[in-house]
Amino acid sequence: MAEESTSTVVVAILANIGIALAKSVAGALSGSAAMISEAAHSFADTTNECLLLVGVKRSNRPTDERHPFGYGRERYFWTLLCAVGIFVGGGVFSLIQGVGELRGGADEGGHFTLTYIVLAVSFVLESVSWLQARSQLREDAERTDRAMRHQIFETSDPAVTTVFFEDTAALAGLLLAATGVGLHQLTGSNVWDGTASLAIGVLLIFVAVVLARENRSLIIGEAADPRLQRGVADQLASYDGVDAVDEVLTSVLGRAEVLVAARIDLDDDLTAAQVEELARRMERDVMQEHPTVRHFFLDVTADRTTPADTTAASGTTGQSPQADAPNR
Numbered sequence: 073m074a075e076e077s078t079s080t081v082v083v084a085i086l087a088n089i090g091i092a093l094a095k096s097v098a099g100a101l102s103g104s105a106a107m108i109s110e111a112a113h114s115f116a117d118t119t120n121e122c123l124l125l126v127g128v129k130r131s132n133r134p135t136d137e138r139h140p141f142g143y144g145r146e147r148y149f150w151t152l153l154c155a156v157g158i159f160v161g162g163g164v165f166s167l168i169q170g171v172g173e174l175r176g177g178a179d180e181g182g183h184f185t186l187t188y189i190v191l192a193v194s195f196v197l198e199s200v201s202w203l204q205a206r207s208q209l210r211e212d213a214e215r216t217d218r219a220m221r222h223q224i225f226e227t228s229d230p231a232v233t234t235v236f237f238e239d240t241a242a243l244a245g246l247l248l249a250a251t252g253v254g255l256h257q258l259t260g261s262n263v264w265d266g267t268a269s270l271a272i273g274v275l276l277i278f279v280a281v282v283l284a285r286e287n288r289s290l291i292i293g294e295a296a297d298p299r300l301q302r303g304v305a306d307q308l309a310s311y312d313g314v315d316a317v318d319e320v321l322t323s324v325l326g327r328a329e330v331l332v333a334a335r336i337d338l339d340d341d342l343t344a345a346q347v348e349e350l351a352r353r354m355e356r357d358v359m360q361e362h363p364t365v366r367h368f369f370l371d372v373t374a375d376r377t378t379p380a381d382t383t384a385a386s387g388t389t390g391q392s393p394q395a396d397a398p399n400r
């Protein structure tokens with residue numbers, strides 16, 4: 073799964089490096105504000121995707137004494153930085169460029185043919201990256217039995233979501249830039265070019281806000297897919313000797329990593345040895361049935377049992393060879 077995310081991000085980086093350089097040349101020669109905004113957007117995307125790559129690599133580090141639950145959430149921190157980069161390096165810069173173009177007066181422009189060629193090539197390269205991100209999102213949606221539109225906002229892998237949103241915004245931005253440049257060429261007025269730059273800026277700011285909100289929720293600590301929570305609760309309730317499942321709490325720790333904590337009431341007649349054996353069996357079965365559960369903690373409530381018959385079992389990291397599905 074880490075390899076899938078890495079390949080998606082690497083494809084995006086390679087595409088954006090070439091696109092950014094081509095847009096820069098076309099923007100410098102034509103003086104188009106929309107093209108210059110698109111160049112800044114591509115450079116910002118390249119930087120952001122390098123940050124994503126760092127986040128993917130660092131989040132896959134194994135657990136250690138200081139981080140017993142691993143580094144999965146580090147991916148969300150680096151993705152949040154990407155959202156800030158999109159906001160400042162792409163959105164704000166494009167707004168400033170657009171305002172400057174509108175206040176700058178008439179401008180005949182030039183090198184329109186080169187500009188159209190660069191826009192067309194950029195659209196093709198961005199499409200390659202977009203299709204890679206879309207393909208991974210589809211695969212993740214199939215694993216989790218969700219519609220793709222839900223997977224986009226409910227996935228626990230923000231790296232792929234960020235690439236998908238960035239590329240979608242880039243494709244829309246290229247169309248806006250082409251429209252602005254075309255109207256500029258037809259009318260001789262740079263108002264259209266400046267307006268296109270403003271539209272690109274608004275689009276990028278919107279994308280940045282959406283990504284920031286999603287990653288903020290994940291960093292704070294978001295519950296796992298409600299279906300997983302219900303599944304664990306039903307599974308625990310099915311054991312003989314379980315009177316009630318009082319509470320099941322979940323938390324996303326990273327891509328395909330969930331922590332589960334459950335509180336249950338047991339039959340008063342169970343001995344301490346039976347409680348311990350049942351708790352360990354629950355841990356094993358839950359982690360086998362739900363491969364994304366990496367940590368399982370069980371609390372046996374003491375309100376209806378004697379101190380001698382009360383115990384608590386906790387499961388530490390339980391890696392499973394089947395743990396390859398996103399958990400949200």
